[in-house]
Amino acid sequence: MLDDFLVRAALAGLGLALAAGPLGCFVVWRRMAFFGDATAHAAILGVALSLAFAASIFAGTLGAALLMALLVSTLAGRGWAVDTTLGVLAHSALALGLIAISFVHGVRVDLEAYLFGDILAVSKSDLVVIWSGAALVAVLIGLRWSALLTATLSEDLAQASGVSPGRERLVLTLALAVVVAVAIKVVGALLIAAMLIIPAAAARGLARTPEAMAVGAMGVAAISALGGLGASLQFDTPAGPSIVAVAAGIFAVSAVASALRRAG
Template sequence: MLDDFLIRAALAGFGVALAAAPLGCFVVWRRMAYFGDATSHAALLGVALALAMDLPILMGVLLMALVMALIVSSLSERHVSTDALLGVLAHAGLALGLVAVSLVPGQRVDLSAYLFGDILAVSKADLAVIWIGALLVAVLLVTRWQALLTATLNPDLATASGGHPHREQLVLTLALAIMVAVALKVVGALLIAAMLIIPAAAGRPFARSPEGMAVTAIAVGAAAVAAGLFTSFVFDTPTGPSIVSAAALFFVLSTGLAPVLRRN
């Protein structure tokens, strides 16, 4: 069954949705949409690092995503304007990554695959990495869910009850770095943040609890993957952007349907 490239692509997309959607809920709740951008754009620096040092691409991407996430987390605690900080780091990370990749000697790199993903070229080994990463993220979120939720919605309450908001921030940082590393092949650096934020935003109007929002976001992400693959197959459109476009369409529909459903 896994010899069929469309089956592999669908399974890879579902793995990314499983990791990205609930993690995206925390990004939405913290109002840090640029956080995903900054971390994902740093992935290109990781690609350059891996090529220059002859390391596995996954290792370089994971390392740089983690470094960028830690930088953002550290600077945000120093009362630097979060929006401005994340905007600068996101665009600087992308620009530096593109420059660094172009300077790696003796390497011809298909930048479009790293920018927009190449889900149809996912191999069995890639699929294993994606699902291992997705399950790691899921385990991190499930085991730390209540602590993460309290630290996100009310840091003062978390501290008063013996929690450690900074530690929970580090857990989210680690989870985000893992998600970026495994999602790069599927949707690319430019679209990873979209798969974080759009399914979570689309599921928000229908959720009556944080857990409900996370589950709905996963469902929206999985549906977007299926719809994007179908659109790409039928109309020969780029697959990664097609998946994100489908997610955006679901967001528009959820935004329009939610008020109608509430009235009924």
């Protein structure tokens, strides 16, 4: 069955949905959209380093994303303006990554695939990496769910409850780096943040509990992945942007439905 590239692409999209759904909820709740962008942009630098040293792309993107996430967290903790810091680091990392790739010789580089994803080219080994990373993130968030919610609601409340806000930020930082590393093959560095934010935002308008929102975000991400893949095949459009476009359409419908429910 896995010899069919469409089956592998669909499984890759579902693996991404498993991780991006619940993690995206915390990105939305904590207003970490720019944080996700900076981490994703750093992945391009990780790709360049991986190609230069003939290392695993997953290892390179994971290392670069984790380093960027830890750097941003450290600077923000020392009083740096978060939005300015994220803007500088995100665009600097992307620019340095693109420049570094141009110096890699003897290796065929499909830059567009790393920027916008190439889900149709996912291999069996890529599936193992994607699902292993997605399972790690899902288990990590599941085990830390209550503590993460408490720290997200109020750091003072978390400390009073014996929960370390710093530790929970580190958990989210690790989870975000892993999602970036596994998602770059599916939607690319420029669209990873969209798959974290849009499904969660679509689910928020209709969910009544945090758990329902997390499950809803996974559902929206899964439908977006499969729907975008189908649209890409039907209309011959890029797969990564098509996935995000379907997610945006679901968000629009969700926003209208939420507004009608409040009006009623």
